[in-house]
Amino acid sequence: MALVHPDGSWLSVNPSLCHLLGRDAAGLLTTDFQSITHPDDLASDLGWFRRTLAGELEGYEIEKRYLRPDGSTVCALLSVALVRDDDGKPLYFIGQLQDTTERKQAEEELRRYSDHLNELALQDPLTGLPTYRDLHAMLDTEIERSRRYHRRWSVVLLDVDAFRSINATEGHVAGDRVLRQVAAAIEEASRASDQSARIGGDEFALLLPETAGADAERTGRRIAPEVAARTDGASVSVGVASWPDDGQSKELVLLRANMRLQAAKPLASNGAAPKAGPAGSSGIRRILSLAREQLGMDVAYVAELTPTSQVYQAVSGNADSVRVEEGARLPLDATYCHRMLEGRIPHAVPDTAHEPELSELAITTAAGIGSYVGVPLELSGGRVYGTLCCVSHSPNPEIAEGHVELMRFLAGLVSDQIERDERELTDRGGGAGGAPARHRKGGRP
Template identity: 25%
Template sequence: MNGLSDGPAKGLQAQLEQALEQVRRLRMIIDGSAAGTWEWNPTSHHMQVNARWAEIVGYTLEELQPISSDTFERLVHPDDLQRSDAQLQAHFAGETPFYECLVRMRHRDGHWVWVQDRGRVCEWDAHGAPVWMAGAHADVTDLQRARQEVAGARQRLQSIVDSSDEVAVIVTDEHGTITLFNSGAERLLGYRADEVVGVASPVLFHHGQEVEAFLRTLPADEVAGRDLFGVLSGRAREHTYSRQWTFLRKDGQHRQVRLSISALADAQGEVTGFVGMATDVTEVLQARAEARLAEEKFAGAFTSAALGMALVSLEGRWLDVNDALCRIMGYSRNELLQVDFQRLTHPDDLDADLAMVQGLLRGERAHYHLEKRYIGREGNVIWTRLSVSLVRSEQGDPLHFVSQIQDVTAQHASEQRVLQAEQRSRITLDAVTDLVLSVDLDGRIEHANAAAVRALGGPDGAPLHGHHVGEMLQLTTEYAPLSPLDLSVLLDPDSNAVDLHSDLLLVQGGENMPVDVSQAWLHDDAGALRGAVWVIRDVTQLRARQREARQLAEMDPLTDLVNRRGFEAHLQQAIAHVDRTGQAASLMFIDLDQFKPVNDTWGHLAGDAVLWAVANVLRHGVRDSDVVARLGGDEFAVILAGCSLRRARRIAGELLHTIGGLSIPWEQHRIKVGVSIGIASINTGMSVDEAVAAADVQCYRAKAAGRNNVQSEPLGLESPPEFD
């Protein structure tokens, strides 16, 4: 029996020793990890912690007694306590497998300690409520401080990148996929960042033929199956590689850029990506070509088109400068670091620059741009485009400025040449006979050439500048010569009034002069519409020739009636009049009966005599305001403006009777002729073809009814009022 009982006892003892060994090892692991442990009853709020837990916040266990939930809540930062409670409740509700929260706890010395708090419920009661849970504290203050330093460095780098709207900054990973695309790159290339980041390579922006020509110049072992990015990144791994390239914008435009590529490395020196900085030198190169600059130094500066950069202290001293800025200013790096920017700024630009700086410091703006002048080492004036941003700490305190300086001296000189060209243009305009007016959007005259002053300034040629164009100029139309045109309509960019009026008249001294007005819009430097230029030309002789040609083109030479072309134009006008006024109008189609035998029996001259006689009846049988046309052969038409179907039928009956009574003498014979007449209303919304078809149908009905009669639409269809 003793032998049988000793076996289980020894087994139980072995299990106990094994459990104690596991507890001992667990405590060794916890002590080695420098973690503070805790156990907590959520119901009773009783809490147990180890010595390390208390040590993290600068206390001993005895100093913290009695320890409960209140101890934790008293030490945790108020801004973090609510977040911690939310994480606990999420864990209790089963939404998360464990509780975890990064909190700040007040150290006994008064500073804050960053603590990573993590735990989980180890036992639940029968109702699903937590009975007790356990966890650990880890001091991550050093890690959090490092994170903050990294965030600060990133912020400073981002400030530099964000202020570089004059430089395209493109960052890629080591495989060539774009990871950063700043506003300068968007401005240069026309792509948005979200269109290229993560999906495209910088090779997208290169000119294909130029790339092929470049790769052909390289040794075969350097290319070795690599694309352009592979070649350039290979060179950039050794040192910054710069070259001028042709970039293709999204809209297809070509831009000449100076591209510098550098490698990015991690703390171990491993390359993690590449950064490219591209400066648009298109305008610089064009200015150099136009000006044919002979000086090699100046031409070299434009070819490199490097951008000057500087870090500037809050007091205005240059903390660091690059070689490009030294070249722009004419000083060595050591010389520039001994002075502040105020000493080298042109006196007339200093106050504006300092005001912008104060605005940055007060937080009124994140960055500013300014065109300002510097005084070079030789006393020369350097025109620059300055971009400045302020770098702040994580707490928002100002640290230093980042300045970018682009030399635009040549561009400024080019603008001066443009101003001189404008002066020459004004002299040229004064020599032309056309009236030229420049007006703003409010209708105020900004410039008038000599011809305009002579024509509109009265007998004394008074200046027109500053006057409203409506006070000096009156336009009307041939269609309504007594109704002045509202000139404000001509200054509405959404109006096409100038294009609509081909019959403009200029009122001068009580007389109307036919004119053509052409208009060109003026924009400011930002592209916003600011006014227009009007050119007014005397077209009296041209308008007379056009009328004569139009009359010849729209008249039938046999009958002196309107031909088909003129008929369609008049019918279109009649339809438009009905649409505009609602006034009744009718269309009459007239076809001669048995006209072919006249030609066959007596010849075409006899037929012409019949056509002339019928045309004469039609001409005198309607009002002067009505339009009588010969459409061809023996077909005629009459457009009856302001005439209802009822009245049109009455007129048609009179015409039918008169034509039926014609007896046209011809070679001892008398020729008689009959007509079939069809009438249709001209209704709102009709097209020319629809109106012609409607009248033609009624004319066919008249022929089918035995000829020599009148047919029309039912009288009940007409709705517009009649104006006789």
């Protein structure tokens, strides 16, 4: 307890106050409370002090810090009342202090622990990277910034090839070690401004601000050797997409990055051997599965067109239900794809019953095809390999231009894969001999 003059100097102090402040009574009485108040608390304390002197308040109560001679800080709850004479003139303040140092320390420790828990909740506990939720928050921020300043950005999606096999053969401890090594490799291969996250079991993402196109692709390629150097031969597949080139929304950019990732995965990752022909690889089959999934269609297929016929090279879905069989050959006039390439039907047909060019075809009536989406497969040099198509039994009124745009994107992935597979066949000595003739873009198939 203490008595304080209206100018702030100490008039009287008791032993408990001296003990709390670590000072003797004689020393305190030669100074004022301002000189031993923590600088960060002084302005607030003086504000209440002056308002009380001005008669706005009868007293006040605040928490504040005092400085001890040894440099340490003590926290106290200060209760102040002003005593005036009969004329209302201020005589002195009565101040009572309660030591709150331990309570404040406990509160601070609790706050730090709470912050630590929040940090853990926002981080993947295995790798220390941000999580899927954080990635979406990052993307929202980046889209807003890029729209304001007319910038571009990209996202790189990665996953560990054959990760289930690592867990199955070497154990989950080894699998966890690989994930930590991959996370470290991504961090090592990225810039300080890039932001990485673990978004699934063996899936990672890297946000590249102000980076697009070839620069983003180079970053994606740079990660693979870094992973190989840090692990015992593990590899990653990579898919890259850019905003706004691949879409105006984060969802569409992520979707297209994921589609490129799926198309890039090694053929052996699903245990299926590729067929001899270029359009029968498991990479293309994965793209067909994506097409069915994203469009909600029953069957997706790659059709190769020759001057006289159409050949079903790869099929995904219940092919029997629509009488589409891999390797089957149909006359051109009996197919949807030929008509689509000639411009006789649109790329998207929500209901074949309303399209005269299709409603009477045998494939429509026999297989009961109700809806169709198809786009050309264009190769380098202006060649048209054939078409990428999806069909369903039921009419689908939801089919629109957005579905066609997505199919065109997937067709680009299929075309790239066909040309890669053709090169691999040539390198293995298989050549392209015997392959049906391709068609020039814009020409009659």
